[in-house]
Each structure stands twice: as structure tokens, then as C-alpha cells.
Amino acid sequence: VTATATDTLREVEQFIFREARLADEHAYDDWEALWTDDAVYWVPFGSDDADPEMRMSVIYDNRSRIATRIKQFKTGKRHSATPPPRVRRVVSNIELLEDGEELRAGANFVVYESRERGITLWAGRAEYQLRRAPDDTLRMARKHVFLVNNDRSLDTLSFLI
Amino acid sequence: MSVIADLIERDRVHGSLYTDPEIFERELDQIWYRTWVYVGHVSEVPEPNDYVRKSIGPQPVIMTRDRQGQIHLLLNRCSHRANMVCDAEQGNSSAFRCPYHGWTFSNTGKLLGYPFNSGYGGTELKAELGLGRVPRVEEYKGFVFGSFAADGPSLSEHLGGATDAFDRLARLSPLDEVEVTAGWVKHRVKANWKMLLENETDGYHPQFVHASIFSVAQSGIGELYGDKSTAVSRDLGGGHTENDLRPEFRRLGQPLGWFGTTAEKLPEYVSAMEAAHGAEQAREILIDGSPHVMVFPNLFIAEIQLFVLQPLAVDQTVQHVTAVQLKGGREMNRRLLQQTIGSVGPAGLLLADDSEMYERNFRGAQALRPEWLVLKRGLHRERTDSDGFTVGDATDEVPQRAIWRRYEELMGS
Numbered sequence: 001v002t003a004t005a006t007d008t009l010r011e012v013e014q015f016i017f018r019e020a021r022l023a024d025e026h027a028y029d030d031w032e033a034l035w036t037d038d039a040v041y042w043v044p045f046g047s048d049d050a051d052p053e054m055r056m057s058v059i060y061d062n063r064s065r066i067a068t069r070i071k072q073f074k075t076g077k078r079h080s081a082t083p084p085p086r087v088r089r090v091v092s093n094i095e096l097l098e099d100g101e102e103l104r105a106g107a108n109f110v111v112y113e114s115r116e117r118g119i120t121l122w123a124g125r126a127e128y129q130l131r132r133a134p135d136d137t138l139r140m141a142r143k144h145v146f147l148v149n150n151d152r153s154l155d156t157l158s159f160l161i
Numbered sequence: 162m163s164v165i166a167d168l169i170e171r172d173r174v175h176g177s178l179y180t181d182p183e184i185f186e187r188e189l190d191q192i193w194y195r196t197w198v199y200v201g202h203v204s205e206v207p208e209p210n211d212y213v214r215k216s217i218g219p220q221p222v223i224m225t226r227d228r229q230g231q232i233h234l235l236l237n238r239c240s241h242r243a244n245m246v247c248d249a250e251q252g253n254s255s256a257f258r259c260p261y262h263g264w265t266f267s268n269t270g271k272l273l274g275y276p277f278n279s280g281y282g283g284t285e286l287k288a289e290l291g292l293g294r295v296p297r298v299e300e301y302k303g304f305v306f307g308s309f310a311a312d313g314p315s316l317s318e319h320l321g322g323a324t325d326a327f328d329r330l331a332r333l334s335p336l337d338e339v340e341v342t343a344g345w346v347k348h349r350v351k352a353n354w355k356m357l358l359e360n361e362t363d364g365y366h367p368q369f370v371h372a373s374i375f376s377v378a379q380s381g382i383g384e385l386y387g388d389k390s391t392a393v394s395r396d397l398g399g400g401h402t403e404n405d406l407r408p409e410f411r412r413l414g415q416p417l418g419w420f421g422t423t424a425e426k427l428p429e430y431v432s433a434m435e436a437a438h439g440a441e442q443a444r445e446i447l448i449d450g451s452p453h454v455m456v457f458p459n460l461f462i463a464e465i466q467l468f469v470l471q472p473l474a475v476d477q478t479v480q481h482v483t484a485v486q487l488k489g490g491r492e493m494n495r496r497l498l499q500q501t502i503g504s505v506g507p508a509g510l511l512l513a514d515d516s517e518m519y520e521r522n523f524r525g526a527q528a529l530r531p532e533w534l535v536l537k538r539g540l541h542r543e544r545t546d547s548d549g550f551t552v553g554d555a556t557d558e559v560p561q562r563a564i565w566r567r568y569e570e571l572m573g574s
Contacts, residue, residue: 077373080517153347
């Protein structure tokens, strides 16, 4: 492993950790700013390779729907997120899958969510497609979230996963 | 044991109806294992020998299409020692083989064979030990219903005033046929199923529960459920209920306005509709839009979506949701799917907030005082429409009163 590859991995890890923290803390504007203009945020249902153009998903947001989702949270009247649940996640097993103009990375996560309903555990794998902005910092072009239980009934998901 | 009639009055219902586990058990017997319940759609098993796992409340059902094309509803339980015979969510097979002792059943439910059969002393078991089945299966416009009661009203008697909703929905397809091909998202809520049932045609809540998305998306939907709306709430009989938005859509007179778009944006679909129905009728259909009808007890035709309610326990319900797909409406179908994904399911811009309400309702109903839930809204302005149905204003509780009347009939007998 070259020094450059190690630097890139380190940078990608820091990006993923930051994304996780912003999501945990419902830092909606900062989280939204991580996305590119052609972003896709996808949480499939039923299987990890269901075609989102043909099959139902939990979330399949283009950039404009990400913005709508964020604006809705910020109205303070998104009842399922008012008050926002307490959320903390652990992200691990980060791998750099592809280096170059577009970077691809994968990670496993466990999220612990506490709200009036009780404690909900969410777990799965996230895959990221990242790209450099003009200022050389990373942006997210794709985030695909494969919940381990996405073939079974799911609780209301009212935070950024 | 509570007497149900004591818990239901014309303008209020007792909180224990939502929270008492013993009442829930009675509901399974008196409603879910008796009346017609929606199970699946023929387009989910398009080919001979296709099957898909379904449910009637907590009951595990396999919907199969046999070699001849006939639909069967079988219970997923081996007739030998009760093991599940089908694991896959869906597939294609003429037979199911129990993994426990290798008993094999055809997709019509017949026992085909059992290993080492000399162990039964020459007694032939095949005739008597088929899979359990839902005794009555009928379909309307491709929607398959099952009833655990061997005798009783036919499906067409059961659907009654709700029949027209299926016709109106199918009419939005240039080929007069709806398809269920997008798969179902399953959304679990910690609430009693009747809180979902009542909410589906509650015209009073949208402006409050969905204010966040209406304001952000600059949606006109909220107005349809306002004090000034000309839309009506309707009791279709048999516990079936409706929010009829057509008066508003007709007043606006904009084809596809109900879908938040215009005919110009969907030229291929509109011309297919004109070819199928003639220009004038196509225009009327596209102005009227899609029905918003709750078919008692578990199928909600939610305009561009279908919801299926599955009660699992007094405090646990799964809402299955999918997008309506229109046969011959390719251009429309993508939009129907994408709008549905945005709106419904666990993270839906609409349904996450409805589900939050169901759960809050359920937690609230545990509180002992005041014991009753109030259903008075619009009692003073109920009226009868030209078809003889009871209707009220858009935000009235006509549907909820209708649901409870049907509930009392079924639970009381």
C-alpha cells in the first residue's frame, strides 16, 4: 500500500465519520451540503439489488427530493422527527473499493435509535460514491444503504440513515 | 368479557376497543377469519405455477396459480407436523416440499407423496391430508380476496358500494387493468389496526399531520381537506368508506390535476387513454382522478397507491404499501412509482407522520380518562347523496362512524 493510497483511505474514512456524525446530530444543512448536484440517496426494500426504477424502495431520493426531505425536517412540523430521536451510530469495516476521479467506499454500520416508541436498532452496509469538489474536498454523489432486514417489515425511519 | 355493543355508540367509541387483547382475539375470529379480506393481485402470479407468500392477518397464506391458471389460497403449514412448507417470498413451482419429513404438496394443495409410505400400514393419506386452504377465493378486476367462512355473502355482495372504486381505478389504464408489479414495502407500527383503518379516510387530519410536506412541496392537497372544500366523505355501506375528491377536481377541471401534473407532460399516456375511451370520456376520467376508498377491513385504494393492513397483535400492525401500475401506461407508471416511494413507507414524506400518529394514538389510548374517543364531527350535516349513500363534508367523521357500525354488526353476531 502506497503512502498516497493510505492518505486517500484516511480522507475517505474521515468523510464517512463526519457524514455519520452530522446525520446523528440532525445537522441537516451541513449534511445536505455533503451532496453533489446529481446526488442519489437510496435505501432499497426487499433485496439489495432491486431495480429502484421498477420496484418500491424505502428511500430513492434525487437531489431535489433530498432538499425536500431536509426542508420538511426543518419545518419543525415533521411529527415523526419532532422532537428528533436520539441517534448514535458506529461505522466500521471501511474499505476503499475504487480510487480515481470517482471514489467508491463501503462500510458497515449499527445505529442505536431512542424515541418514545422505544429503542430501535438499525444495521447494514453503506456504499458511497465520492467525488472531489473544486476545492478538492470530497462530496457524496451516491449513498446506498442496505439494511440487513430490508426484506422484513421496518419501523418508521425518521432520521438520516 | 366485554359486550361490544356497550362500547360503541353513535358518536363515540370506547378506548378499550383499541387496547384490549381479548377483543383483538375476537376480532380475528369475527372479522379476519370470516369476512372477505384482500389477499393479493393476479398480476403478482402472472405465469402458471407462480406463487407468492401473503397473509390474512396473522395467518400465513401462499397464493398460487396452478397449471390451469386457477388461483388458490393455501395455508403455509404442513399437514403432517405443521412445519412451514414454503420459505421463499415468491417463485415458480408446481409443488411445495416440506423440509421436515419430505412430504410434498401440489400448488393446488393436494398431498402428492410422503416418504417411506409403508410406515403408514398401507393406509392412503393423500385424500385426507392436503394443505389447509382458505375455503372461498374470489376476485374482482384482478384483486383476489379470501374468506375463511365456508358460507356467507359473495364477494360482490361484500364489495357492494365499493365496487365502483375498482372500476374507477382500472379505468385509468388504457387497457382497463391495474398491475401490482412494484413489490410491497412493509411498514410496521406499534398501534392497533383500527387506528390505521380509520385514518385512511379521515379527511380532518391532512392539514395538521401533513402540514410540513404540504408547505415545503407547495402542494394543493391540503386545500382538498379544508373547511371550504367541496369534497365529500362517504359511507359506502359494509364498512367501506371514501373521501371523494371529485367535486374539487371537477371544479378545477384540469386533466391530471389530481396527480399534480398536466396532459402536456404525459402525451403518450393521454393519447393512449383517448384511443381507449374517446377524447371526451378520457378527459372526464383524467379530471376525476383516482379513488380514495378504504375497503373494509384491509385494502386501501389510496389514489396512486395500494395499502394492505395486516394486524399481528392488539398493538402491532404491518402496513404493506405499493404503487399502482397501469397496464399500457408505461409513461405514467414511472411517475406513479417515484411519487409513491417518496410519499409512503417507513421514511415516506407523508406516511412516516401518519405512522407517528397511529403510535401516539395507541399510547394515548392506554390512558384511563376520558374513556371514550369522540366521533361527533359533522353529525349535524350528514345527508344522503343521489346514490343513497350517507355523505358529509370533506373533514367529517362519516367514514369513522360507518366503520364502527360495520364493526359492531360483525362483532356482535
